[in-house]
Structure formats: C-alpha cells, structure tokens
Amino acid sequence: MKKNLFKVTLGLSLLAFAQNANAQCPEITCAPDVPANTDSAMCDAIVTYALPTAIDTCQPANFQTFTYTGVQETFVVPAGVTSISVDAYGAQGGSNSPATNINFGGRVQADLPVTPGTTIYVYVGGQPTGLTGGFNGGGNGESGGIGGGGASDLRIGGTTYAERVIVAGGAGGGGFWSSQEIYGGLGGDSIGGPGYRDNPSILGGDPGTQTLSGNGTCVSFNNPAVSGGFGFGGAPSGCGCEGYGGGGGWYGGAGSGNCRGGGGGSSYTDPTTSNVIHAQGVRTGNGEITITWAGATATVTQIAGLPSGSAFPIGTTTNTFIAESNGGVDTCSFVVTVADNQAPTISCPQSIDICDGTAVSGTTPSSSDNCPGETVTYNTTGATTTSGTGSVDGVTFNVGTTTVWYIATDAAGNQDSCSFDVTVNPLPAVIIDAFGQDTVCNYNNPIPLPVGTPASGTYTGPGISGSNFDPSTSGDGLISISYTVTDSLGCTNSDTTSIFVDACVGMNEFNPLSNVSVFPNPSNGLVTISHEDINGSFDYTVTSIDGKVVRQTMNSVDENVTIDLSQEPNGTYLILIESGRFQRTLKLVKD
Numbered sequence: 001m002k003k004n005l006f007k008v009t010l011g012l013s014l015l016a017f018a019q020n021a022n023a024q025c026p027e028i029t030c031a032p033d034v035p036a037n038t039d040s041a042m043c044d045a046i047v048t049y050a051l052p053t054a055i056d057t058c059q060p061a062n063f064q065t066f067t068y069t070g071v072q073e074t075f076v077v078p079a080g081v082t083s084i085s086v087d088a089y090g091a092q093g094g095s096n097s098p099a100t101n102i103n104f105g106g107r108v109q110a111d112l113p114v115t116p117g118t119t120i121y122v123y124v125g126g127q128p129t130g131l132t133g134g135f136n137g138g139g140n141g142e143s144g145g146i147g148g149g150g151a152s153d154l155r156i157g158g159t160t161y162a163e164r165v166i167v168a169g170g171a172g173g174g175g176f177w178s179s180q181e182i183y184g185g186l187g188g189d190s191i192g193g194p195g196y197r198d199n200p201s202i203l204g205g206d207p208g209t210q211t212l213s214g215n216g217t218c219v220s221f222n223n224p225a226v227s228g229g230f231g232f233g234g235a236p237s238g239c240g241c242e243g244y245g246g247g248g249g250w251y252g253g254a255g256s257g258n259c260r261g262g263g264g265g266s267s268y269t270d271p272t273t274s275n276v277i278h279a280q281g282v283r284t285g286n287g288e289i290t291i292t293w294a295g296a297t298a299t300v301t302q303i304a305g306l307p308s309g310s311a312f313p314i315g316t317t318t319n320t321f322i323a324e325s326n327g328g329v330d331t332c333s334f335v336v337t338v339a340d341n342q343a344p345t346i347s348c349p350q351s352i353d354i355c356d357g358t359a360v361s362g363t364t365p366s367s368s369d370n371c372p373g374e375t376v377t378y379n380t381t382g383a384t385t386t387s388g389t390g391s392v393d394g395v396t397f398n399v400g401t402t403t404v405w406y407i408a409t410d411a412a413g414n415q416d417s418c419s420f421d422v423t424v425n426p427l428p429a430v431i432i433d434a435f436g437q438d439t440v441c442n443y444n445n446p447i448p449l450p451v452g453t454p455a456s457g458t459y460t461g462p463g464i465s466g467s468n469f470d471p472s473t474s475g476d477g478l479i480s481i482s483y484t485v486t487d488s489l490g491c492t493n494s495d496t497t498s499i500f501v502d503a504c505v506g507m508n509e510f511n512p513l514s515n516v517s518v519f520p521n522p523s524n525g526l527v528t529i530s531h532e533d534i535n536g537s538f539d540y541t542v543t544s545i546d547g548k549v550v551r552q553t554m555n556s557v558d559e560n561v562t563i564d565l566s567q568e569p570n571g572t573y574l575i576l577i578e579s580g581r582f583q584r585t586l587k588l589v590k591d
Contacts, residue, residue: 025058026298028323029082030332036312037341043371044311045338051308052332053082054298054323062293066122068286070135072159073122075291077114085111085275085292086154089283090168090265091125091134093184093247094146097176103261105149105247105283106169106188110273112154121159125150125170125248125287136287137248138170139233139255139262145242146173148233148262149187151249152287161231165270168287169249172205172233172262177242185264186281187247193281195244195253195261204244204260205234208251214263216246216254228252233265298325305336312338314371314412340412344369346376348406348418355491356399356427364391365418367408374410381405383424392422399424427493430457432483434497435469438584439514441504446470450497452483459483463501471501478576478585496545498574500585513538513584516577522589525566529575531559538579542588545572565590 030052036045066073068091077084090105105125114120126135126149133139133147141147149170155163172195174184185207186193195204195216205226206214213228218239226243228234232252236243239257246253249265256262269276305319306312320333346367354360367374379387383400386392392404402424407417433450440447446468449459461481463474469481479501484494512533519528529540542551542563550568553561565573565588573588 025328026054026056026323026325026330028052028054028298028300028321028330028332030321030334033334034336036336036338038314038338038370040342041370043340044313046309047312047336047338048308049319049336052300052321052323053080054300054325054330055080055294056298056325056328057294058326058328063290065288065290066124067288068124068126068135070126073124075120075122077116077118077120078293079116081114081116081293083111083113083293085109086166087290087292088152088154088166088168089288090151090170090187090247090249090267091127091138091149091287092284093138093149093171093173093187093262093264094128094130094134094141094245095174095184096144096146097174097181100174100176100181100183100261103149103171103174103184103264104186104281105171105287106186106192106249106264106267107279107282108166108168108188108267108269109275109277110166110269111275112165112270112273118156121155121163122289123151123153123155124289125152125168127286128173128245133233133235133245134170134248136170137232137252137265139173139228139245139247139252140235141173141245142236142239142243142257143241144175144177145236145244145257146175148173148184148245148247148253148255148265150287151187151231151247151265152289154289164231164250164268166273167250167268169208169265169267170233170247170287171264171281172247172253172256173244174261175242175244177259180259182242182244182259182261184244184261185247185253187249187264188267188280188282189278190266192247192249192253192264192266195246195256195263197260202260205246205254205256205263207263208233208246208249208253208266210250210266210268213246213251214254216256216263217260218243218257226255226257228254228263228265233262298323304333312336314338314340340371340410340414342370343414343416344374344408344410346406346408346416346418348420351421351423353423353425353489355489356424357396359394359396360422361393363393363404363420365406369408369410371410371412374408377407377409379405379407397422397424399426425489425491427491428454428485428487430454430483430485430493430495432481432495432497434587435499437499438586439500439502440471442471442476442501443504444471449481450483452495454485457483457485469499474501476501476503478574496572498585498587500583502583512579513577513582516584516586518575518586518588522591523565525564525568525590527563527565527588529561529563529577534579536579538577540578541576543574543576545574
C-alpha cells in the first residue's frame, strides 16, 4: 500500500510540473500596429503608442468583494492591470409576506477594460425593510407597502448615473394586502420583471428597460405618475390601498399603488465589456459586487524599435518587448509604419519671349520637399513637344507659344507641378539687292550701296563709306556686304550680297568674263554656266553663303557647263569663275 501511494504522489507531482512548464508565465500584450504620416515639413513622424502590459498568469488571481454599506465605496485599479472581471448582484425588493419573498435581484457578470490607477466608484444596493426604498435607486412604498430593492453598479470617470458602466437591477417591492399576495417584479436582465397581485394577469408596476420605465397603477391603471426613471424606481403617493416601490436599475421599475407589486429594475453593461452574462431574479437580501483581476505583474523591457514619443523614420519600424517574471519570459511586437504623404513644392520662372533660333536659358525651377531628393522632369505642349529631366535650358523652340510644365516627384510618388510659356518670335524679313554689277575696279569711284528692305537696316562690311561702297578702301577680291534689321522685339536678321573688286590693268581692257551668265536664276537645282569670250580653259567654284565649297571644277573648256545642286539646301550660293588673271563672281538663288 505504501508503495502504491508513493507512485500516485510522484505521478501527481510530475503532472503538476509538466503543467507549470507548459504554462505561459508571464503573458504580454502589445499595442496594435500604428500607421502614421510624416509630420509637417519633416521627413519623419513623432509617434506615441500605448506601452504593452504584462501579467504573470501563473500567480493566483486577486479579488475584492464589496457588500452593502449604504454609502459609496471605491476601488483603485492596481498597476499593470488592464482588465477586471465583475460579478454584480442587485438587491432583493422589500416584502412583508413570506409567500411573496421571491422578488429577487438581478445578476451581471462581465469583463471590463480598465486603466491602471483609475478610481472606480462602487455602489452596492440595499434591500428595504419598510417604506423607504433600498440604497441606490429603490423606490419608496406607501402606507403599508414596502419599497423596492436598490441596484448595484460601478462608475468610472464620475459619480453620476451617466458614468455607470455595469448595473445589476434591483427587484420591486411586494407583500400582503387584504388576504391577497402582492408580488414585486424581478430585478435584472435588459428588461426587469413586472409587478402583479395574486397572478401575473393582475398587473402592477411595469419593469424598467434600456430606454425608459413603464407606468404603474395609482387610482387608475397605466398611470405615468408613479413611473421610475434613469437610475431610480418609481414611488406611489396618495394612491390608496398600499403602494409598493419599483426596483432601482439602469432604468428603474415603476412603483404601484392600489395594492399591486412594484416593477423590477433593468441591468446594463457598457459596450466595451465582454463575456457578458445576465441573470434575472437570483439575489436574496442586499446586493454585492466582486471584482477579480489577474495575478502579479511582470517586468517589461523594450528590446527592439524606438520608444514611444520618438521620431520614427519613413518605412516600417518593428517594436519588440519582453516580459519577465519568476524566470519566465514572453515577447510581443507591433510595427509603426510611417508614410510620406507630403507633396514637394516647385516654382517656375516667369514666361519669356525670345527670337527664333535662340536657345532658352535661366529657366531652371526651384523645388523643395520635406524629404530632400525630389526629381524634376519637364514636358512641353504646343508648337514643340519634348520631355526630359532637369530643365529646358539649351532647348531651341519653334516659332509660336509653347507651354513648359515642370513636375517635382519625391521618392514616395507625391508630385507638384507648375508651368510657364516660351514665346518664340519670328525673325524680321530682310532683303538686300545686288550691286547691279558683279565686278568693279579698285580705282573706280564709290558706287551706291544696294537697296535694303526694310529701310531701317544697317550695312556692315569693308569699303562702306556713308551710303556708298568705295572699292579703293575695301581691298581686292570678293567683298561681302551684310544688311541687318532689328525689330521692336530685339530680333535681328540679315541678308548678304557681294561684289568682286579687281586691280584692273586699264579702264578699257577687255574682260573675257564679262559675258558669263548663270541660268536659270533662281533655280530649283540644275543651273548652266554659259560664256562666249573665254579662250582656253577656266575654273569655277560654287560656295554657300557661309563659305562652304559645294562644287569645284578646274580647267573646264566647255562653252556651257551644267551644275546639279538639287541635293543642296535652298539658299544663296556664290559661283566664282576664274580664267587667267580674270575673275568674276555670280550670285545664285536656289529655292
């Protein structure tokens, strides 16, 4: 027998050890994940969060029971406690008859979230023994009638009826009158029980509900004069017979005269409660409230992330906490996610006017963002369509008005934009006529400059003297004269003509190139050089107006020479013909 007892004892010990080893002691609960946006003009966010709570669930639970005292009592939530379990009973209604002494109070069981250090005000209902209703809302009786039972409740944040978070309803008053039993309504549940006489069909006071108290009987049936209200039961007065008080509750039950029972009060639980159980008509005598909370708290330490109130960077930060108690540990984590929802700002330059062919400059926008590093891109609409990164400095736009859009985009994809116009003005039209002759001797008298259109132009080049060209000062060879016009917008354009200055041997010396011609002129590309008086060979060179040689032939002996310029761009070309010591330059226009 002793051996078997040892085996049983050892087995129970091992079982207890295994259960303790598998128990989670302590338990820690973290706050939910926290989303946040960056603070104004900052690249991070100041985030505060609720610190985790931890309890050692392997320690025995604590509880405190409050019995009827007739005055307010208090309970201060212990440190580390964030939830309490409440078991509350409303008081039984008064009665002067053993047969009707079944008007019992209600019961509420619920879990209530709390904050450590909070003061909870406790009111425990009383059962009356006479006309005066029970403590905490019981309605008074009248004549030989008995009062209703008081409710039991908890209040947080104040002591008015509005601060009640859990209420257990009290029962209505009952008794005996003229050989008839008077029954008080049961207390509790969302609707209390009705009062009556002899049997439930002879109704007395209505019960309290979640929104109001019904009517009682006082001289007439369904009389609102003896109804209860928010937190208290009704009390008959001057009703005749004996009056019975209604029970207290969230809404109290109605009182009842004319010898019928008072109504029971309703119970109530705040929406934040959980695991709620209501029972009606279960409490005898005075009310009672028991508050139970978990065992010892545990030490909590943050092992990853940032403390509450820190500046959290953009992105996700994981905050991890560890709870330790009596050698046991538990961890929990949550994340703070900071998003950048602030758009950058960008400012554009003023709209500009420029001349055709001029690249824009000084158009770089200014931009800023709460997180530096925004990217600036541009795109255009209108006469020109282009896009890129940076600015449009260096871009040459077509004639007309082009709208330029600058867009600043940050790393989170937030954007801001602005725009300005670039107006490109066409260059003024300008024409300068030929001299009327191709060659002049360097000792000739000055000749008038070619006519320019419009008349407001300016001549530039060697040999210009007032409004004439002086070959004696220009130097020999092919002389180019430019005519430049500037309009009111400051845009300039020019045209050029030329003349060949020769150191002629004599005034009457025959020039074999004087009869050379080029046709057709203007031409679409195919031109012919024709001559009659050249003896021997000659050379010709075709150059563009800017001096680029496009065709050249040496020692040609043909009287008619065809040149194909169809692949060359339209414009003005110079044809230099040389034979011996004689030269002549002809101007050709290709269009």
